[in-house]
Amino acid sequence: METSSPSTEAAAVRGSGDGVVRISLADAEVEYRQGFFGPDEALELFDGLRAEIRWERHRVRIRGREVDCPRLSGWEGDATYAYSGITLRPAPWTARVAAVRRQIEAATGEMFNSVLANLYRDGSDRLGWHADDEPELGPAPVIASASFGAPRRFLLRPKRGGGASVPIVLEPGSLLVMRGPTQRHWLHSVPPTRRPVGPRINLTFRRILA
Numbered sequence: 001m002e003t004s005s006p007s008t009e010a011a012a013v014r015g016s017g018d019g020v021v022r023i024s025l026a027d028a029e030v031e032y033r034q035g036f037f038g039p040d041e042a043l044e045l046f047d048g049l050r051a052e053i054r055w056e057r058h059r060v061r062i063r064g065r066e067v068d069c070p071r072l073s074g075w076e077g078d079a080t081y082a083y084s085g086i087t088l089r090p091a092p093w094t095a096r097v098a099a100v101r102r103q104i105e106a107a108t109g110e111m112f113n114s115v116l117a118n119l120y121r122d123g124s125d126r127l128g129w130h131a132d133d134e135p136e137l138g139p140a141p142v143i144a145s146a147s148f149g150a151p152r153r154f155l156l157r158p159k160r161g162g163g164a165s166v167p168i169v170l171e172p173g174s175l176l177v178m179r180g181p182t183q184r185h186w187l188h189s190v191p192p193t194r195r196p197v198g199p200r201i202n203l204t205f206r207r208i209l210a
Helices: 039-052 095-108
Strands: 012-014 021-024 029-033 059-062 065-068 072-077 081-083 086-088 114-120 127-130 143-149 152-158 166-170 175-179 186-190 200-206
Antiparallel strands (some): 021 029, 059 065, 081 086, 143 200, 152 166
16 A cells, blocks of 8 residues: 655645645745545545546647557646647536535635546556646646545656655545646656556646636
């Protein structure tokens, strides 16, 4: 099993009275809230989201060639989104996704008009190194990431290199928020694992600018 706390190798972790763990990284604002959704709620959401979202296997362009995305995805919201050579047309908000969005907006004070949902079916499904820095997200995008199902390791590393990767174990029901200059200076990924691991759903909320 993965460890259950936000472990870091290259960053200080600061707790606060509001239940938010702030991870100290140069040129970044990263917050982690374990147990943002209670255990029963997180389990119900995982089952409901898995059945409710229109999952697809997208093809992305990497180094000039198209490959199958190593996970299933769904795009919902009010805006079209383009990344890695693909353009996503939004499906309407489903009931559970919309409810999760309202809870996150109330807790963070942010407003989101789109969500990318990812379904990691097992440990071989993964997310490669990248930053959410597309122009339509603006110069300082806020990315709010809710996790349900099995825990998975989430890694951050500086874009310029030279620094150790910072791991955070994303627990079911947790919320990770990246703000400010994070996407300009840091890459992130969900690496594959050979350890037995169950399926995981991740909802990454964002705001697409007109």
